[in-house]
Amino acid sequence: MYGVGIVKGLGVTLKHFIATYVDDLRWLGHRYYNPEAFAVRQSPKARGIFTVQYPEEKLTLPEEFRYIPFLIYDELEDGTRQDRCVSCGICAKVCPPQCIWIVRLDDPETGRPIPDPADFFIDVDICMNCGLCSEYCPFEAIRMDHDYEISTYDRFAENIYDKEKLDRPASYYASIRPRNYAFDEATIVEKKAKKAASEAARKQRAAEKSQRTNE
Amino acid sequence: MTEEESPQVEEATREPDDMEQQFPGVLTLDERKGYGGYLVPPDKLVEFATQLRDELGYDYLSSVTGVDYLPEEKMEVVYHAYRTQGGPAFVFKAQVPRGDPVVPSLVGVWLGADFQEREAWDLLGIRFTGHPNLRRILMWEGFEGHPLRKDWREAYYEEDAKPFENRFPEGGVYRIEDKISFGKNVKYPSEFSPEGWIPEGDEGLYAGVGQISTDGNGGTLKTDQLVVNLGPQHPSTHGVFRMVVTLDGETVIDLQPVMGYLHRNHEQIGERNTYIMNMPYTDRLDYISSMSNNFGYALTVEKLMGIKPPERTEYIRVIMAELTRIVNHLWSIGFLLNDLGAFQTPALYAINERELVLDVFEAVSGSRMMCNYFRFGGLARDLPPGTLQTIRELIFERLPRRIDELDLYLTDNEIVRARCIGVGVLPPEKAVAFSAAGPVLRASGVPYDVRRADPYGIYDRFDFEVAVRYGGDVYDRYLVRLQEIRESIRIVQQAVEDIPEGEIQTGKALYQVRVPAGEAYGRVENPKGELGFYVVSNGKPNPWRYHIRAPSFINLTALAEMCKGHKVADIVAILGSIDIILGEVDR
Numbered sequence: 001m002y003g004v005g006i007v008k009g010l011g012v013t014l015k016h017f018i019a020t021y022v023d024d025l026r027w028l029g030h031r032y033y034n035p036e037a038f039a040v041r042q043s044p045k046a047r048g049i050f051t052v053q054y055p056e057e058k059l060t061l062p063e064e065f066r067y068i069p070f071l072i073y074d075e076l077e078d079g080t081r082q083d084r085c086v087s088c089g090i091c092a093k094v095c096p097p098q099c100i101w102i103v104r105l106d107d108p109e110t111g112r113p114i115p116d117p118a119d120f121f122i123d124v125d126i127c128m129n130c131g132l133c134s135e136y137c138p139f140e141a142i143r144m145d146h147d148y149e150i151s152t153y154d155r156f157a158e159n160i161y162d163k164e165k166l167d168r169p170a171s172y173y174a175s176i177r178p179r180n181y182a183f184d185e186a187t188i189v190e191k192k193a194k195k196a197a198s199e200a201a202r203k204q205r206a207a208e209k210s211q212r213t214n215e
Numbered sequence: 216m217t218e219e220e221s222p223q224v225e226e227a228t229r230e231p232d233d234m235e236q237q238f239p240g241v242l243t244l245d246e247r248k249g250y251g252g253y254l255v256p257p258d259k260l261v262e263f264a265t266q267l268r269d270e271l272g273y274d275y276l277s278s279v280t281g282v283d284y285l286p287e288e289k290m291e292v293v294y295h296a297y298r299t300q301g302g303p304a305f306v307f308k309a310q311v312p313r314g315d316p317v318v319p320s321l322v323g324v325w326l327g328a329d330f331q332e333r334e335a336w337d338l339l340g341i342r343f344t345g346h347p348n349l350r351r352i353l354m355w356e357g358f359e360g361h362p363l364r365k366d367w368r369e370a371y372y373e374e375d376a377k378p379f380e381n382r383f384p385e386g387g388v389y390r391i392e393d394k395i396s397f398g399k400n401v402k403y404p405s406e407f408s409p410e411g412w413i414p415e416g417d418e419g420l421y422a423g424v425g426q427i428s429t430d431g432n433g434g435t436l437k438t439d440q441l442v443v444n445l446g447p448q449h450p451s452t453h454g455v456f457r458m459v460v461t462l463d464g465e466t467v468i469d470l471q472p473v474m475g476y477l478h479r480n481h482e483q484i485g486e487r488n489t490y491i492m493n494m495p496y497t498d499r500l501d502y503i504s505s506m507s508n509n510f511g512y513a514l515t516v517e518k519l520m521g522i523k524p525p526e527r528t529e530y531i532r533v534i535m536a537e538l539t540r541i542v543n544h545l546w547s548i549g550f551l552l553n554d555l556g557a558f559q560t561p562a563l564y565a566i567n568e569r570e571l572v573l574d575v576f577e578a579v580s581g582s583r584m585m586c587n588y589f590r591f592g593g594l595a596r597d598l599p600p601g602t603l604q605t606i607r608e609l610i611f612e613r614l615p616r617r618i619d620e621l622d623l624y625l626t627d628n629e630i631v632r633a634r635c636i637g638v639g640v641l642p643p644e645k646a647v648a649f650s651a652a653g654p655v656l657r658a659s660g661v662p663y664d665v666r667r668a669d670p671y672g673i674y675d676r677f678d679f680e681v682a683v684r685y686g687g688d689v690y691d692r693y694l695v696r697l698q699e700i701r702e703s704i705r706i707v708q709q710a711v712e713d714i715p716e717g718e719i720q721t722g723k724a725l726y727q728v729r730v731p732a733g734e735a736y737g738r739v740e741n742p743k744g745e746l747g748f749y750v751v752s753n754g755k756p757n758p759w760r761y762h763i764r765a766p767s768f769i770n771l772t773a774l775a776e777m778c779k780g781h782k783v784a785d786i787v788a789i790l791g792s793i794d795i796i797l798g799e800v801d802r
Contacts (some may be wrong), residue, residue, distance in 0.1 A: 135595060
């Protein structure tokens with residue numbers, strides 16, 4: 001019969017329409033501004049309207065969410081900052097849109113490069129948030145941020161981030177990406193142990209060598 | 216490879232192989248290291264191609280592209296032909312001098328060569344004699360130079376290859392436009408001024424539109440023909456796309472698609488990038504299905520490098536690619552309804568489910584749409600804890616129910632049926648000739664799916680049907696998509712059951728991969744159709760040639776054919792049923 005398909009379709013629309021009210025009843029009026037209800041509303045168990053009341057409500061970001069890189073520094077016990085970055089330049093080399101500039105200085109006395117970036121720029125207008133820099137950083141120094149609300153009034157003055165603007169403490173990193181942070185810490189400890197072991201082995205060899213020459 | 220085999224290939228006086236014996240004097244094996252296929256002299260190309268199609272059954276021309284071999288002063292046109300029954304490609308090439316690259320056109324043999332040859336003319340300057348309409352397609356008429364040639368330089372040109380010198384170690388930040396003002400390294404035609412430019416080339420476009428004098432209403436009423444521009448700013452074109460339509464009343468007499476508004480010379484950007492840098496750029500081709508694009512590119516470079524990803528990675532790849540297909544088809548079905556005039560409600564019901572899949576993508580890759588998740592021989596990272604559980608909930612419970620609901624909602628709807636059945640019919644032989652791919656091809660009754668015809672990854676392990684319908688109209692394309700969502704759900708269900716634990720990366724993840732010299736053509740069944748990557752390496756960190764066989768671009772070749780004789784409103788539905796993404800059409 002002509003029109004049955006349309007009626008069936010309208011039934012589906014009606015079902016969707018009612019679902020929100022049913023869900024509203026289920027939460028007894030606490031469907032919105034309620035973290036528990038919000039979590040359900042954003043999961044496969046959601047029923048009815050799934051709108052997010054931005055900016056009062058915000059989507060919970062998964063840990064892997066990536067937006068604009070930042071640089072990590074460790075806070076030492078005496079209060080000074082220790083950059084993890086050693087300005088090896090791998091991030092600048094792997095960056096697809098080439099939005100990273102690193103200034104590395106040479107030590108005037110020894111003539112060898114200082115393992116600490118003199119300055120570090122990221123042009124966030126160009127950055128495509130691909131995350132390759134953080135993926136290939138061998139020193140766990142550059143990581144992707146979670147802060148996506150970065151609009152400004154003046155893109156020319158404010159959208160080239162310098163080192164000061166990029167620096168974040170390791171504790172901030174731990175707060176946004178606990179799982180990645182734990183993994184990184186384990187890697188650092190492992191690397192340190194490896195380095196210490198190779199150092200010890202080198203010393204051992206040197207000692208043996210000197211012993212042999214003494215004999 | 217055994218030890219006896221390898222020296223034989225190197226020998227200069229080798230026996231001609233079967234194909235060479237069958238076509239003496241026409242085919243010579245391409246013996247460059249890492250290359251395959253055969254060389255054909257340009258003057259024998261049309262004759263050979265006709266034989267290849269008619270006698271050997273290679274009825275489907277997948278890809279036509281050119282390569283600029285600047286050091287050898289040569290241009291090469293590369294053709295990849297397939298049989299629709301399935302099987303590997305037959306690759307043949309024509310080499311011409313770079314100074315005067317002229318190749319006979321193969322539009323007469325495969326209609327699908329039309330846009331691809333125009334693209335090769337536009338971007339590489341290879342002239343195809345006998346092409347019925349050899350105009351620029353992505354650049355504007357009157358543009359000087361051919362932007363994919365190796366000696367062409369764009370505005371704000373910095374260097375030939377990334378990484379750029381000034382970024383490290385003495386990187387002083389600056390914006391390139393501060394250093395080089397616009398126009399300093401740009402070449403214009405002599406009398407061109409950006410302000411006073413009138414697109415004269417468009418006259419050629421309008422001249423190409425059919426002009427038939429008609430008498431409407433059975434000869435009683437004299438009617439005029441009308442040329443209407445649909446787009447580039449038009450909600451039905453899904454982006455910046457223009458159709459020049461000649462109308463007799465409401466009836467479409469002729470249609471010419473005009474594209475290139477979103478052209479960014481993606482392929483040249485790709486040739487400046489290192490291999491890994493291209494991965495996030497492929498996301499931006501068909502931005503609805505970035506995971507599948509990643510898959511195609513990773514597969515091609517892995518072919519060149521000769522590596523295979525570990526087992527767990529293969530499973531994750533299939534899961535992600537099939538979830539992408541679900542996402543894309545939901546989007547496409549939703550917006551087809553928008554094009555039919557059912558504003559937003561069906562689209563939003565479909566997008567509701569899509570969002571949940573995007574949540575999975577975000578948890579896995581860090582981004583909802585620009586996933587950048589695949590790596591050569593692996594993945595960016597393993598699945599985070601809990602993700603597999605979410606995928607299970609979606610794939611076993613929610614999505615099957617919601618797809619049934621969508622089916623109930625739309626399939627029997629009388630308005631949908633009245634608007635879609637019998638509209639935009641593409642007969643099977645035409646679909647194959649036009650190199651149509653994906654749901655457009657399968658809705659025309661050709662059960663050709665790369666996952667089945669030429670399996671890649673681990674698709675040969677899964678039990679699924681190739682969705683096929685025989686009407687070739689808008690309605691059947693819709694039904695094929697709906698069926699494909701169901702099949703994708705089936706594949707993911709099998710994959711999440713079987714997925715093993717283990718490594719996700721073959722070898723060490725490197726930011727600078729070593730790719731041996733050679734060529735590779737990798738293709739995947741993208742939601743839109745067959746997505747192919749043709750990559751040529753010369754052993755350097757950057758690819759020498761990086762070409763994309765974009766399914767939505769090539770599917771548009773058949774648009775005019777489908778629209779003729781229908782009404783204006785049907786064009787919108789037909790275009791919606793092809794499901795184009797301008798990021799991929801224009802590249």
